[in-house]
Amino acid sequence: MQKMSNGVGRGRGWLNLKIHSHNTKNPGLDSSISPPAVNNSASSFNMQDNRTFSDASNGYDDLISKIRLLNINDDGIKLNQKIKYIIEHWNENCRNELDVEKSFEVIHDACLEDGDLATKLVLLIASRTFLSQEIHQQNIRLMFLRKLQENFEGSVNLKSAHPNLFRNSVQLMGDFFNKARLANGRQFSFMATPLLSYLDMLLETGDPLDLKLFVIQFYLNGNCLKQESPDKVASILSKIRLKICSDKICTKEAKLWLLLAIEVSDNRFSLLPADIQKFYQEQLGDHAMACFQV
Incomplete structure (x- = not known):
């Protein structure tokens, strides 16, 4: 994967992290700052090989359980009631700023282990x-945006050491990019470049789990990514075609996901025609294809 802008120090990049954390306006985003280079030698996680984040709940299990109550199918009133309940509990559960930092660290780490919880957290933060x-x-x-940046800066090491945590970090960014908006209604367009880098990393492996996530994020965000970086999206599609033709160790399931990515692009990242949807449901299963029906 080609490195992006060099010279961007750790802790900087596509966020302006000089903005103080108690700024109550939109988080200070500086689109003039280049995305961070992917660093092969240092990860912001500094994780032990066998570390599991679930070992460190630190008394915030109850808060996490309340976040799990969020449901993407909730109507606006019900969702807002749940969010209000979470905020009240969060304020009661934490005594000061340091407690909030600790609690969010635990919540974020739990999301890296649990993709379903990651979906719920994005629903909360994107509201x-x-x-x-x-x-x-x-x-x-x-705080959430800072975590996304840390994850991205440590992505090469995380992918190698903890593939599932890496996939969930991609999901966090991709789902947030899809759902969240700034106060002016605009998307977080500065995330397009790191998200495209993530997609490249998923495409490299040939692992069906990586390719499934690749296609889901491509489906959710392809239109916006194409508007921001049409040449990069075209390059990704070329890589997919080459992989289908020339990758001799690519499994049938992996090739199906790659073919689906082309179908998604050809259909302009909208709902698939019924006959195409049926074909991939028969090949990949109803559960795998459920997210392509919304």
């Missing part, structure tokens, strides 16, 4: 309530 929501003077959305 309009969290445009400027603070818990004890800590801007939660800004």
Whole structure:
């Protein structure tokens, strides 16, 4: 994978992290800053090989369980009621700014282990309530964005050491990019470049689990990514075609996901025609194809 802009120090990059965490306005985003280079030698996680994040709940299991109550199918009123309940509990559960930082660290780490929880956290953070929501003077959305940047900066090591955690970190960014908006209604367009890099990393492996996530994120975000970086999306499609033709160790399931990515692009990242949907359901299963029906 080609490295992006060099000279961007650790802790900087596609976020302006000089903005103080208690800024209640939109998190300070500086689109003039280039994305960070992917670093093969240093990960911001500094993880032990066999570390599991579930070992360190630190008393925040109850808060995590309340986040799990969120449902993507909730109507606006019900969702807002649940979000209000989470905020109240978060304020009660944490005594100060440091507690909030610790709690968010635990929540984020749990999301890296659990893709379903990651989906729920994105639903929370992407809500309009969290445009400027603070818990004890800590801007939660800004904390989340910082975590996305840390994950990206450590992505090469994370992918190698903990493939499942890597996939969930990609899901966190991709789902947030799809759902979240700035106060002016615009998308977080500066995330397009790191998200495209993530897609490249997923495509490299040939692992069906990676390719499944690749196609899901391509389906969700392809239109926006194409608007931001049409040449990069075209390059990704070329890589897919070459992989189908020339990768001799690519399994049937992997090739099906690659073919589906081309179908998704040809269909302009919208709902697939019924006959195509049926074909891939028969090949990959109803559960695998469920997200392509919305």
